[in-house]
Amino acid sequence: MTINHTKTVEMQDCTSSAAVPFPPTLPRSSSPPSGSVGQAAQVRSAAYRLYMLARLKSLGTPTDELKGIYITFILPRLMYTSPVWSFSLTYTQQQQLEDVQKRACKIILGPDYTNYDHALTILSLPRLAAIHREAPVKLARGLLRHPRLRHLLLPNAPNQPTP
Template identity: 55%
Template structure:
């Protein structure tokens, strides 16, 4: 009953702000700002109300500098005033990256996350080398890769995979390429041939498939359907292509165009 009672206790926290994301005891709040005239007072007011809520409900915010932090996302080429926020008497540290539910988010979104998962997966590749030296067959090595290493490269990929740069995609693909070399050994004859031999798709294909599956889940989910635009109106006359969802307004930046929700809308309407 402990976890259930805790969820009931914190359920009404931060209900007065639309830009909130909660998962068990982790909470994230944010506001969009005008880069020409940045105003962080609404966010500070939210933090003040949260502090008051914790006092009334006799719970404590973890003020550790790695737990409660501020991150400023800004793609403007002009200098923008940085936020100076606090929770009660505790000023919040402004950081360039932080870990949120297992995903590293930085002020450029996913650069540090890709570095981290490539590093972690590379450490795990030693497992393949060790098993290969003990005479483990390639078929079993493939199963080890898909069970212990591939999940590192796929974790929460619908959130970040569509926003990767070409360089970041190549970094991830090179990790799987190394795994294929370790599994096949002297029999390795090029990446494409190795994927065919091991019946493995490219990581980019896996990421796209996971994004599409996640999008279809949102489309038919009774509670999370609001993350996607509404259904498109039926046409008055027959057309060659009918949109399933209302197309998102033309994005002003490629960064937004390639983000998760616009990419999902484009995929659903293209099917």
């Protein structure tokens, strides 16, 4: 991949009070990182894909296939880069993401939809907030497992992930 240095900037997002050294390969952004811009684009992108789901439902696609399509094509849009920005989302932003999943559940279940919690149970789907809480933990565990990536963690990070 070729990086366009005129359009690309480095943004560091770290909750540690200690400085984390990164090689200065790109100009640094002076603005703090924000998940709100990316989150709004994710909501739009996922919401556009709900049309595909509704269209397939109208053509008689079975519920289990619609669920598979949601998990394959829409859910990844709602989860994109969540290990990075999910901790900084406001309640309203989290609800916007959750609303897309709620709409998908309504489309998939059609007249069988009664409420969101019941739909999640029927479809065996977790709330997005739960996935967002787990995403940074999964990322850190993955970094701990790979010796080539471990240097991205703070020096005093444990050697092995805790179960």
